[in-house]
Amino acid sequence: MSLKGKVALVTGAAQGLGKGFTRILLTHGAKVSLLDVNEAAGAELKRSLDGDFGADSTVFLPCDVTSDAQLKDAFRRTLETFGRIDIVCNNAGILDENAWERTVSINLCAVVRGTYLALQHMKKESGGQGGVIVNVASVAGLGPLLSTPVYTATKHGVVGFSRAIAEVSKVCDYGVRVNVLCPSFTNTAILSNIEDDRTTGQFARLKDISKKMLQDAGVLDVSEVAEGFLQLVTDEGKNGSVLMVTKAGTAYVTFPQVVKDLVASPSVVL
């Protein structure tokens, strides 16, 4: 899929991985709507991108993804600005075992909210032109990061929800692909949480184990993860795919099939 003329909406775009996804989308010709709760960082990034790609390539929209009203408004303003939405990346996320309800609200509830809004705008049955959604989970969505059990739960939820919605989209012929990105440790601000008793809370005493995992796994550059993101966006054969990106390499994850694949069964009548 060529990205020229395509429009993307990225949450948590102001820094870290969201910034990396934004830059690779712009480099390949897309226009990008940047959503972030950090207004200062978002405005600063917009100024930088204006210089690199031109002012009409992006729009920055202050948005707290936990607010249904703000996220809906951001989708509306994106359409007003660019006239279409082809790509949505639900990337915004935090790690805070003390504020675990907010962690669930951002990392999982807002991914559901962003996915449903994306489908509302993109699915063919509601007049959309189709598109692709990439939800950002983590390797912690595939196995426990023991010092962060709620963060782990949210990322497992993103994997499960996204795979299920991808099946819905296939069966209902939405014309929208839904994929999941599972990066390992990556050099962004969130990594500092591993040392921070304020965010690991009651599990702070386990941080040395997580630090050892980080040392053993190595730390990715944002650009390495962005390449995996680009694959999930542009490969039109990928729907319901889960891409794990680690220093050891990048691989699509396969899952055990516990129950018969109903979609493949001709007896399923819709």
Ligand SMILES: NC(=O)c1ccc[n+]([C@@H]2O[C@H](COP(=O)([O-])OP(=O)(O)OC[C@H]3O[C@@H](n4cnc5c(N)ncnc54)[C@H](O)[C@@H]3O)[C@@H](O)[C@H]2O)c1
């Ligand atoms: N860095 C890693 O090691 C790593 C690995 C795997 C997955 N991830 C995931 O990647 C995503 C991006 O994280 P990152 O590493 O770039 O961290 P980061 O902290 O650098 O960036 C997160 C961005 O999300 C924004 N954000 C936070 N809460 C928000 C809200 N309520 N509404 C809107 N924006 C909000 C922040 O302002 C920030 O710009 C997260 O979902 C994270 O869980 C990170």
Ligand SMILES: CCCCC[C@H](O)CC\C=C/C=C/C=C/[C@@H](O)[C@@H](O)CCCC(=O)O
């Ligand atoms: C406090 C660190 C903040 C970074 C959190 C990021 O989301 C990065 C998490 C990176 C790795 C998590 C590792 C967990 C791994 C193990 O549980 C292992 O079982 C995972 C196995 C995955 C697989 O090979 O299928």
